[in-house]
Structures are given as structure tokens and as C-alpha cells.
Amino acid sequence: MTTQNKFLFWQQFQKNFFHVGAVLPSSAALGKAATFYLSEKKENIKVLEAGAGTGSFTREILPFLDAGDSLDAVEINPDLIRHLYLRFQSEPDFQVANGVDVNLINADLLQFPFNKQYDYIIFSLPMTNFPSQMVEEVLTLMMKHLKPGGVFSYVKYIFIGQVKYMYSQSETKANMKNTQEIIKRFADQYQFDRKVVGANVPPTWVHYWRKPIQDTSESDTVEE
Ligand SMILES: C[S@@+](CC[C@H](N)C(=O)[O-])C[C@H]1O[C@@H](n2cnc3c(N)ncnc32)[C@H](O)[C@@H]1O
Numbered sequence: 170m171t172t173q174n175k176f177l178f179w180q181q182f183q184k185n186f187f188h189v190g191a192v193l194p195s196s197a198a199l200g201k202a203a204t205f206y207l208s209e210k211k212e213n214i215k216v217l218e219a220g221a222g223t224g225s226f227t228r229e230i231l232p233f234l235d236a237g238d239s240l241d242a243v244e245i246n247p248d249l250i251r252h253l254y255l256r257f258q259s260e261p262d263f264q265v266a267n268g269v270d271v272n273l274i275n276a277d278l279l280q281f282p283f284n285k286q287y288d289y290i291i292f293s294l295p296m297t298n299f300p301s302q303m304v305e306e307v308l309t310l311m312m313k314h315l316k317p318g319g320v321f322s323y324v325k326y327i328f329i330g331q332v333k334y335m336y337s338q339s340e341t342k343a344n345m346k347n348t349q350e351i352i353k354r355f356a357d358q359y360q361f362d363r364k365v366v367g368a369n370v371p372p373t374w375v376h377y378w379r380k381p382i383q384d385t386s387e388s389d390t391v392e393e
Contacts, residue, residue, distance in 0.1 A: 174194050174223040174224075174225075174252075175193055175194060177223060177248065177249070177252055178191075178192075178193060178194045178222065178223055178249075179192060179193065180248075181246055181248060181249060185246065186298070187295075187298050188245055188246060188294075188295070188298075189222075189246070189295070190294070190295020190297070190298050191295065191326070192370070193370050194222055194223045194224075194225045195222075195225040195226065195293065195324070195369060195373075196225070196366070196368055196369040196370070197225070197228075197229070198366050198368035198369060199225070199324065199366045199368070199369040199373055199375070200225045200226045200228065200229035201229055202364050202366045202375045203226050203229070203291050203293070203322050203324060203375050204226060204229040204230050204233065204289075204291060204322070205322070205364070205375075205377075206289065206320040206322065206377060207230065207233040207289055208233070209320075210233060210288075213235075213237040213238050214233075214234075214238050214239075214288040214289060215238070215239050215241075215285060215286070215287045215288055215289075215316075216230055216233075216234070216238070216239065216240045216241070216287060216288065216289045216290075216291065217240075217241050217243065217287040217289070217290045217291070217314065218230060218240060218241070218242040218243065218290075218291045219243055219278050219290060219291065219292040219293065219294055219311070220243070220244060220245075220278070220292065220293045220294045220295075221242040221243065221244040221249070221250070221253055221273070222244065222246075222249050222253075222293070223249055223252055223253060223256075224242075224252075224253045224256050224263070226291050226293065227240070227242055227253065227263070228262045228263065230291060231262070231263065231264075231265060231269075231271075234265070234266060234269045234271075235266055235268070235269065236266060236267055236268025236269060237268055237269075238269050238270070239269070239270040239271070239272070240269070240270070240271045240272070241272045241274055241287075242271070242272070242273050242274065243274045243276055243278050243281055244273070244274070244275060244276075245275070245276065245277050245278070246275075247275050250273055250274075250275040253273055254273055257271070257273070278294065278307065278310070279303070279306060279307060279310065283310075283314050285314070286314050286315060286316040286319070287314055287315055287316060287319060288316055288318075288319045288320075289319060289320050289321075289322075290311055290314070290315055290319070290320075290321045290322070291322055292311060292321060292322065292323040292324075293323065293324050294307065296323075296325075296348065296352070297325075297326075297329065297330050297333060297345070297348070299348070300344060301344050301347035301348045301351055304348045304351050304352065305351045308351065308352070308355050312355070312359070312378075312380060315380045316380070317380050317381065317382045317383070318379070318380065318381075318382050319379070319380050320377055320378070320379050321359070321377070321378045321379075321380070322375055322376065322377050322378075323375070323376055323378075324373050324374070324375055324376075325373065325374045325375075325376060326371045326372075326373050326374075327365070327371060327372045327373060327374060328371060328372075329371055330345065333345070355378065356376065356378065358378075359378030359379060359380060359381075360376055360377065360378050361377060361378070361379050362376075362377040363375060363376045363377060364377075
């Protein structure tokens with residue numbers, strides 16, 4: 170992780186804590202954990218990266234992609250997506266194999282006009298900062314656009330939520346409780362694994378959800 174990536178991320182964290190939600194880009198160890206289930210890939214895949222930042226997870230996704238695969242990396246912050254674009258122009262780790270379709274998309278995930286479903290969604294939006302109804306909305310959207318059998322991974326910082334809860338006003342506490350209940354409801358339905366990553370600031374859980382092949386949610390109505 171270069172100093173330039175860290176500095177830009179820190180600047181953006183100060184400007185927009187709500188969306189950025191972390192002081193530093195994720196470590197390579199966290200990126201490898203978040204993308205772990207891409208190693209199951211058997212045929213061509215479509216990957217969505219939600220909240221690409223400076224590209225810590227993008228770099229770990231790329232080696233899994235072969236001709237015919239695609240990656241849509243969605244990032245709301247224009248400075249971060251511009252930086253990521255430059256990394257694709259200049260860094261060996263961001264060279265893409267022939268026939269791989271990579272789209273860097275500067276958009277709000279919640280407003281993005283999705284027209285497909287994905288085999289893998291690598292998600293790192295800071296849900297602890299969001300109002301609970303936004304968490305419900307974004308998770309519903311993600312599960313809708315995950316293919317049956319597909320894997321969704323998301324990262325959750327260890328301790329940060331508890332510390333924030335301790336020092337929050339009652340309204341924030343109530344929102345955090347609602348958010349936990351919403352995430353638990355999704356996790357009860359979909360979670361099949363989780364891993365802890367100590368080599369990150371801060372240490373982090375990665376949770377993995379898999380959408381059943383026979384899913385009763387509205388996902389089946391999405392056009393390919
Ligand atoms: C915790 S950072 C993770 C960045 C990167 N994946 C990493 O691990 O270093 C969260 C990222 O999500 C982006 N983000 C937050 N809300 C978003 C939204 N609604 N749509 C798209 N990106 C969003 C932020 O700008 C930020 O880059």
C-alpha cells in the first residue's frame with residue numbers, strides 16, 4: 170500500500186467521514202480474505218465491487234479474472250475513482266488480462282441502474298455510519314442483484330461499533346441497534362462463513378453470505 174494511497178484516503182476520510190468510514194485503505198490481508206471465495210470460480214463470472222476506494226480489494230479481485238469475466242467497481246467519491254483509474258493506467262498489479270471487462274463507475278450504489286446479477290459481490294460500504302433504513306435498502310439491493318448460488322462478502326470492523334455505541338446519544342444507539350437487527354436478519358438467512366483478519370487497521374471480520382439456488386426473494390425477476 171503506497172503512502173500516496175494512504176494519504177488520499179485519509180484526506181477523503183476527513184472530508185467525508187459518512188461515506189468513507191475508515192482512516193486507511195484496507196490491507197492486502199483483508200483484501201485476500203474479502204475475495205477468498207472467488208477461488209471457487211469454475212466458469213465465467215461477473216463481479217461487483219461496492220465501494221472500491223483506492224483499490225485495495227480491486228487489486229485482489231483482478232488475478233481471479235480471465236477472458237469473458239467482468240468487474241463493475243462502483244465508488245461514490247470522484248477523487249477516489251479518479252485515483253483508481255490512474256492506478257489502472259500505471260501499476261503492474263492493475264494490468265487486466267485480455268478479454269476481461271473492467272468498468273470503473275463513479276456512482277452512488279443506491280442510485281445505480283443495475284441491469285444484471287453478479288456471481289460475487291465484494292462489499293465494503295461503512296454500514297455502521299448509515300441510518301438503519303439505508304442499511305436495509307442497500308442489503309436488499311445487493312441480495313437482489315446476487316445470482317442464486319452467488320457469494321456476497323462484507324467487512325465489519327471489530328470493536329469500532331462497540332466503542333461508537335458506548336459514546337453515542339440515545340438516538341444513534343437506537344439506530345445502531347436497528348442496524349444490527351437488520352444485518353442479523355440477513356445473516357440468519359444467508360451467512361455460511363466468516364473469517365477474522367488481524368492484519369488490518371482496525372482488525373476486521375469478513376462475513377460471507379451465499380444466496381440459495383432456490384431463493385424466494387424478488388431476485389429472480391432481475392433481467393440478465
Ligand atoms: C471503508 S471504505 C473501503 C474502501 C476500499 N474497499 C478499501 O477496502 O480500502 C468505503 C468506501 O465505500 C465508498 N462508498 C460509501 N458509500 C457509497 C455509496 N453509496 N456508493 C458507492 N460507494 C460508496 C466510500 O467512498 C469508500 O471509498
